Amino acid sequence: MNNVIIIGSGIAGLATAARLVAKGYNVSIFESASQTGGKIHSFDLDGYRFDAGPSLFTMPKLVDEIFTLLGENPRNYFNYNKKKIHCEYFWNDGKTLTAFDNKKKFLSEVENKFGVSNTIMNKYLDRSKKKYEITEPIFLQKSLHKFSTYISKDTLKALISLRVFDINKSLNKTNEHFIKEPHLVQLYNRYATYNGSNPYETSGIMTLIQHLESHYGTWIPSGGMVQISRSITSLLKRKGVKIYLNSHVDKIIVKRNKATGILSNGKEHLSDYIISNMDIFFTYEKLLKNFKIPKRVSKAERSSSAVIFYWGINKTFEQLDLHNILFSENYKNEFECIFNKGELSDDPTIYINITSKDVPSDAPDGSENWFVMINAPYDSKQNWDEITSQLKKNVIKKINRILEVDIEKYIQVEKVYSPQTIEKITHSYLGSLYGTSSNSKLSAFFRHPNFTNKIGNLFFCGGSVHPGGGIPLCLMSAKIVSNQFKDVSNV
Numbered sequence: 001m002n003n004v005i006i007i008g009s010g011i012a013g014l015a016t017a018a019r020l021v022a023k024g025y026n027v028s029i030f031e032s033a034s035q036t037g038g039k040i041h042s043f044d045l046d047g048y049r050f051d052a053g054p055s056l057f058t059m060p061k062l063v064d065e066i067f068t069l070l071g072e073n074p075r076n077y078f079n080y081n082k083k084k085i086h087c088e089y090f091w092n093d094g095k096t097l098t099a100f101d102n103k104k105k106f107l108s109e110v111e112n113k114f115g116v117s118n119t120i121m122n123k124y125l126d127r128s129k130k131k132y133e134i135t136e137p138i139f140l141q142k143s144l145h146k147f148s149t150y151i152s153k154d155t156l157k158a159l160i161s162l163r164v165f166d167i168n169k170s171l172n173k174t175n176e177h178f179i180k181e182p183h184l185v186q187l188y189n190r191y192a193t194y195n196g197s198n199p200y201e202t203s204g205i206m207t208l209i210q211h212l213e214s215h216y217g218t219w220i221p222s223g224g225m226v227q228i229s230r231s232i233t234s235l236l237k238r239k240g241v242k243i244y245l246n247s248h249v250d251k252i253i254v255k256r257n258k259a260t261g262i263l264s265n266g267k268e269h270l271s272d273y274i275i276s277n278m279d280i281f282f283t284y285e286k287l288l289k290n291f292k293i294p295k296r297v298s299k300a301e302r303s304s305s306a307v308i309f310y311w312g313i314n315k316t317f318e319q320l321d322l323h324n325i326l327f328s329e330n331y332k333n334e335f336e337c338i339f340n341k342g343e344l345s346d347d348p349t350i351y352i353n354i355t356s357k358d359v360p361s362d363a364p365d366g367s368e369n370w371f372v373m374i375n376a377p378y379d380s381k382q383n384w385d386e387i388t389s390q391l392k393k394n395v396i397k398k399i400n401r402i403l404e405v406d407i408e409k410y411i412q413v414e415k416v417y418s419p420q421t422i423e424k425i426t427h428s429y430l431g432s433l434y435g436t437s438s439n440s441k442l443s444a445f446f447r448h449p450n451f452t453n454k455i456g457n458l459f460f461c462g463g464s465v466h467p468g469g470g471i472p473l474c475l476m477s478a479k480i481v482s483n484q485f486k487d488v489s490n491v
Contacts, residue, residue: 010038013277166204174204196303
């Protein structure tokens, strides 16, 4: 009873495999693509290298833990550097802000640029820290769908401190209450996009998201984000995990209400346990066709998606760093367009990630690789060719105005991902990057669990299930799943 099949090799699938190997299980991974990593993948384009998916790396200790669990030194596989600047921010009115990693420098920058005192900012940041410290041992480390979670000291502590969570206020209202200054409110509202949600609807508890960045810092892996998945893949191969690439899974075999194997490329593979790292909607729709899709999955509001322009830029920009944000003038309207109208604002917020700032080999000399991302609605059959064509014009116009440049003449190469592209490549339902949104008060806490009571020996990990999307939460979902398995390493 020690054999496990994992469907999909996203970061959660890879991490779950490692944790189960450490517990003595024989693990096989079936991946439909030609490379592991899921959303964490890369491509080359005429001398430029691009990380195609996640671009932000926080809490590297969670990756290191994967290696130490298997008795390996992480530095033999994977290295990274801490950034001195989290992000460069730009507003339409000419205001700018450098988010320094050094807290003292950052608070001084905030006070000098926007007149907000250290006292106000420290109160806000400390409240976010408290939310995280209370929530983390319950929400991020355990299943919310197990009775044992609710009869612990940690849960009692959380209930006593319920008021600090700001559940009854939106993230925007919370930020307005504590910070007030409009530029900074917009800055801290943007953290709702880390789980694909609307800051004017999602709960104020989401101020804890910024804590991951401000407290733990931002990092850049040597060789880019793709090294996270590549290094874990290398570790797994060394530990005997069988990884089957180009292996499309057609079905999860269920007998007597227990998962007993999979059907892949027309062949049955039996196993004692099955773990799906596939989007939970597609897991049910494509692999469990005889089982009804749970309402919390089929009826849930989808998270935002994105349109991404990958540009090889024949120029360097000293005012930009690894992470850069060019804010829209009307942030509320931007999210109204995305979530209520299924369209994009004419003045979108633009995120520019440039890994060549830290990984020079990612672009030719004197050039930069720009990952230009705009938050977008999930795919509901919009004309994405038409939308991306107009969006490109709006993005170029905004970049030209804020950076005082004619950027178009420096674009040497281009590749574009729309929500449809994202769904096709990553198998994310409707191209939604984080599964369901967290726009209602408690939706973040009631994602699909990491197991199902209807089918034994079947588990789920990844961004579409508890605790949510983004690399840290996906790694935590791997821990939650692996904790459902007893240690058989000494058996």
